Amino acid sequence: MKLYFAPRSRAVRTAWLLFELGIEFDIEKYELGAKEMRTPEFRSINPNARVPVLDDGDVRMTESAAIAQYLLARYDTEGKFSPAVLSPEFPIYLQWLHYGEGMIMGAMNNFVVETVFLPPEKSSQVHADRAFKLMDRYLRAVDAHLADQEYLAGAFSAADTITGHACYMSEWFGVTFDEMPNLGAYLDRIKGRPAFQKALEL
Numbered sequence: 002m003k004l005y006f007a008p009r010s011r012a013v014r015t016a017w018l019l020f021e022l023g024i025e026f027d028i029e030k031y032e033l034g035a036k037e038m039r040t041p042e043f044r045s046i047n048p049n050a051r052v053p054v055l056d057d058g059d060v061r062m063t064e065s066a067a068i069a070q071y072l073l074a075r076y077d078t079e080g081k082f083s084p085a086v087l088s089p090e091f092p093i094y095l096q097w098l099h100y101g102e103g104m105i106m107g108a109m110n111n112f113v114v115e116t117v118f119l120p121p122e123k124s125s126q127v128h129a130d131r132a133f134k135l136m137d138r139y140l141r142a143v144d145a146h147l148a149d150q151e152y153l154a155g156a157f158s159a160a161d162t163i164t165g166h167a168c169y170m171s172e173w174f175g176v177t178f179d180e181m182p183n184l185g186a187y188l189d190r191i192k193g194r195p196a197f198q199k200a201l202e203l
């Protein structure tokens with residue numbers, strides 16, 4: 002198995018889950034924004050020039066949440082990292098597996114475009130504030146959900162490697178958790194996981 006990876010990117014999610022699963026993998030490392038990710042060669046691997054990309058034999062996948070579903074379906078034969086399909090926790094798990102990309106990251110992307118990528122004369126404070134407000138709202142929903150459980154689907158699952166990582170990324174852009182104590186405590190739990198720490202060190 003081979004992971005196309007960049008530090009401080011969504012590829013950390015895939016590395017983290019692979020470490021949790023105990024699967025060995027090769028890594029091809031890039032830096033976000035580097036010209037190596039804009040080459041025709043890399044675009045032939047992922048036309049969108051993004052990471053993660055996971056190669057597993059003939060399989061190639063480029064969406065972090067789909068990769069997580071794939072890895073569990075093929076390799077988590079004991080079902081350690083997702084609830085049983087017929088359990089009440091399963092739909093909750095699916096919901097939170099997809100919430101990170103579906104809700105949080107869109108708002109975060111918009112915020113980053115306005116505050117990091119666009120030059121001041123093209124960026125809009127109104128759009129930046131709106132994006133931050135939405136990101137904050139979506140994170141508060143995670144905080145409320147975590148009021149009575151340690152992880153998103155009760156026990157630790159692949160949902161935490163996606164939506165948990167999206168919450169973790171929000172800290173880089175100035176989100177604080179004073180008013181979201183459940184989410185703050187949750188992030189401390191995540192940061193304490195050896196597999197997550199290993200993924201951050203890549």
Ligand SMILES: N[C@@H](CCC(=O)N[C@@H](CS)C(=O)NCC(=O)O)C(=O)O
Nearest residue numbers: 010011033034051052053063064065
């Ligand atoms: N929806 C995709 C998004 C992948 C994505 O946007 N990755 C970013 C890093 S977090 C990237 O590779 N950006 C390329 C760049 O900034 O050059 C996923 O969940 O895997």
